[in-house]
Amino acid sequence: MRSLRIVLKWWSRLWSDKLQDSYFTLQNIHSLQSRVTNLESDKASNIALLKLKKTTAVAYLLRKTIRAGSRNNELPLSDNKKKNNDIVADSTNKWRRTVFVQSVDVAFENGVIKDLLVRALDSTDNRQCYFSNMEYIPIRNGFDVDRLATKNRHFVTFQYDRVQTLALDLSDVLDYNRQITSTSGTYIPKDTTVSFDGKQIATVKLYKPSIAQSFDIRLFTDALGYSGKTPNGIVQLEAQLNFYLNQGKKFRSLNEIRTENNPYKYRSQQVWLNRISPYFRLSKLEDAGKSLTVSNLADNKLMLELYKYANLDFGTDLNLLTSRTDSKLFTFNMAAGFLRTSVGKDSVDASSVYIHPYVDLKFFDSNKIDFNVGVGGYLAWRVSSVDPIHIQQTLRNGLVRFFCNHSWLNLSQSVNLHPNGNRQSSVFIRATQYVGVYNNYFTFQIGYSTSISNLLNF
Numbered sequence: 277m278r279s280l281r282i283v284l285k286w287w288s289r290l291w292s293d294k295l296q297d298s299y300f301t302l303q304n305i306h307s308l309q310s311r312v313t314n315l316e317s318d319k320a321s322n323i324a325l326l327k328l329k330k331t332t333a334v335a336y337l338l339r340k341t342i343r344a345g346s347r348n349n350e351l352p353l354s355d356n357k358k359k360n361n362d363i364v365a366d367s368t369n370k371w372r373r374t375v376f377v378q379s380v381d382v383a384f385e386n387g388v389i390k391d392l393l394v395r396a397l398d399s400t401d402n403r404q405c406y407f408s409n410m411e412y413i414p415i416r417n418g419f420d421v422d423r424l425a426t427k428n429r430h431f432v433t434f435q436y437d438r439v440q441t442l443a444l445d446l447s448d449v450l451d452y453n454r455q456i457t458s459t460s461g462t463y464i465p466k467d468t469t470v471s472f473d474g475k476q477i478a479t480v481k482l483y484k485p486s487i488a489q490s491f492d493i494r495l496f497t498d499a500l501g502y503s504g505k506t507p508n509g510i511v512q513l514e515a516q517l518n519f520y521l522n523q524g525k526k527f528r529s530l531n532e533i534r535t536e537n538n539p540y541k542y543r544s545q546q547v548w549l550n551r552i553s554p555y556f557r558l559s560k561l562e563d564a565g566k567s568l569t570v571s572n573l574a575d576n577k578l579m580l581e582l583y584k585y586a587n588l589d590f591g592t593d594l595n596l597l598t599s600r601t602d603s604k605l606f607t608f609n610m611a612a613g614f615l616r617t618s619v620g621k622d623s624v625d626a627s628s629v630y631i632h633p634y635v636d637l638k639f640f641d642s643n644k645i646d647f648n649v650g651v652g653g654y655l656a657w658r659v660s661s662v663d664p665i666h667i668q669q670t671l672r673n674g675l676v677r678f679f680c681n682h683s684w685l686n687l688s689q690s691v692n693l694h695p696n697g698n699r700q701s702s703v704f705i706r707a708t709q710y711v712g713v714y715n716n717y718f719t720f721q722i723g724y725s726t727s728i729s730n731l732l733n734f
Contacts, residue, residue, distance in 0.1 A: 322463065325453040326470060326478040328377060333396075333448045335405075337371040338534035340439045373442065374399040377449055379473035384465040384480070388523055389413040391602070394432050394449060398442075407432035407444050410533070411545045412600070414523035415452075416462045424452045429527050441537050443530055456482065488729035489700075492516045496704075496723020512721070516555040516593070522547055542601055550598040550607075556590035579656040579682045580712040582628050588616040591630075605638040605648075615656070630656035634686070643697040649689045657682050684712035692725070701726045 375396040383391040394407040409432050414420045423429045430446040456463060463482040470478040494514040524547040528536070591613020599606040611632040619626045634652025690706030692699075702725045709718050 322482040322484075323455050324465065324480040324482055325451075325455065326380075326382065326472060326480060327451050327453075327476065328380065328472070328474065329449060329451045331377045331474065333375055333377055333444060335373045335375045335396075335398075335407075335442050335444045336530055337373055337436065338441045338443055338530060338537065339371075340441075340534060340537035375405060375442075375444065379471065380450065381469065381471045382450075382478075383469040384415075385467050387414065387416040387462070387464040387485075387520070389415060392432060392446075394444060396444070405434045405436075405442060407434045407442070408543070409446075410528060410543060411526060412524060412543075414525060416464050416520075416523055418454075418457075420523075420525075421452055421454055423525075424450060428529065431528065431530065431533060433533060439537065441533060443533055454482070486729065487517065488732070489727050490518045491728040492518065492700075492725060493728060493731060494704075494723055494725045496721045499720045499722060500718065511560040512723075513558045514555065515557075516553050518551055518553045520551050521549050523550070544599065544601045547598045547600075549595065551593075551595040553593040553595075554591075555593060555611075555613075556588070559587045559589075578712070578714055579628065579630075579658075580654075580684045580710060580715050580717075582615060582617045582626060582658075583630070583654065583656060583684075584710070584717055586615040586617045586628075589613055603639065605636075607636045607638075609634055609636065627659040628656050629659060630654050643694060643699075645691065645693055647689065647691045650687075652686050653683060654686065655679075655683045680713040684710055684716075686710050698730075701730055 375398055378395040378397060380395075381391075381393040382389055389409065390412055392409040392413070396405045396407060397403070398405055409430070413424070413430055415424070425447050427445060427447050431443045432446055432449075433444070434442040436442045454463070463484050465480045465482055468480065470480060472478040492515065494516075496512050496514075497510055498512065524545050526545070591611055593609055593611040595607055595609050597608040611634070613630055613632070615628040615630065617626045617628065618624070632652055632654050634650055636648055636650040638648035639646055686708055688706060688708040690704055693703045694701065695703070703723075704725055705720075705722050707718070707720050710716055
């Protein structure tokens with residue numbers, strides 16, 4: 277009997293231990309699954325955190341001085357010019373001010389901090405100060421983010437009076453904590469505006485721009501094509517893939533800020549080689565009778581006709597210089613491309629190449645509408661005519677005659693409507709006048725512009 281009790285007791289303890297082990301095993305599995313779920317959620321969130329490092333910071337009062345008797349208002353520069361990035365340099369014109377940071381507003385657009393406003397109170401005279409960025413701050417990769425935390429890289433300024441500027445080092449104020457690591461490509465903020473103060477933390481969603489988002493599609497028709505005034509009209513297609521190269525990384529030292537002190541200066545920035553964009557255009561000839569005749573191209577004249585009747589155009593557009601402000605965008609670009617044109621009733625293809633320098637000025641009025649104007653020139657020639665003999669004949673006949681036959685100007689303007697406030701989905705109306713020495717024509721196009729990602733919803 278005693279032996280039976282011992283066996284039962286041992287058996288119950290063994291069973292209890294097994295149940296306990298099973299319980300802890302299930303708990304561990306559940307805990308592991310929860311951790312995996314959390315990791316997947318964190319990975320999918322792609323966020324960055326913004327907060328104030330501290331609410332008390334040191335600002336620098338920079339005074340603009342003018343030499344007596346100077347006509348051009350030259351400034352006495354520091355003797356220590358090679359140390360422009362050193363805060364201690366040129367201390368004769370710097371005074372330290374303690375400011376109490378109240379709040380920060382940050383506006384992100386196209387991978388840059390477009391507008392940054394720091395509200396602070398000057399401890400010396402209790403004056404309300406509004407610090408803002410003098411240039412757009414790129415944040416397209418890890419190096420750009422690191423620069424936000426680097427001393428003497430980015431200063432926000434407040435025009436204290438006509439001759440004094442108060443400068444605040446952004447690395448003393450803003451803490452940008454990116455929660456993900458870029459393995460390839462770049463993770464940039466969505467276009468948004470965030471506000472925070474004190475111990476608040478602002479969350480910014482990040483995304484990795486894909487080729488589909490950078491691939492612009494334009495479907496349009498030429499209204500004049502219905503009246504038979506232009507050869508290509510009813511159905512036309514343009515596609516352009518944008519690769520952004522440089523967003524600008526100019527840093528102003530304290531000495532430069534003091535030298536450039538101007539209470540009426542607007543925020544602006546110049547960027548070289550901002551973008552390169554391969555493109556192609558397809559035009560449908562609605563009437564075969566409108567095709568170009570061989571007689572129009574005698575002696576390789578009137579290249580504008582080849583461009584006018586072209587049904588295929590592809591090339592690459594390179595932005596050489598971009599100058600932008602809060603309301604305007606000026607670009608100087610150079611495009612080079614290839615044309616294919618059907619000639620004659622038998623539709624013999626004629627091939628041409630061209631270069632197209634142009635300038636474009638865009639006005640950003642609101643999220644709903646903007647418009648731009650442009651002017652440029654074309655220089656084109658037949659591919660079959662690019663040979664040493666033709667070049668010698670051209671030089672003998674005169675360059676003036678060559679340019680009259682092979683070049684023309686274009687003047688354009690367009691209005692872009694964004695119904696949902698999304699600039700990647702727009703209805704546009706544009707008009708272009710092509711002016712040559714011997715010929716000219718006009719287009720009036722109405723269409724829809726979007727990216728492939730919006731078109732296919734991925």
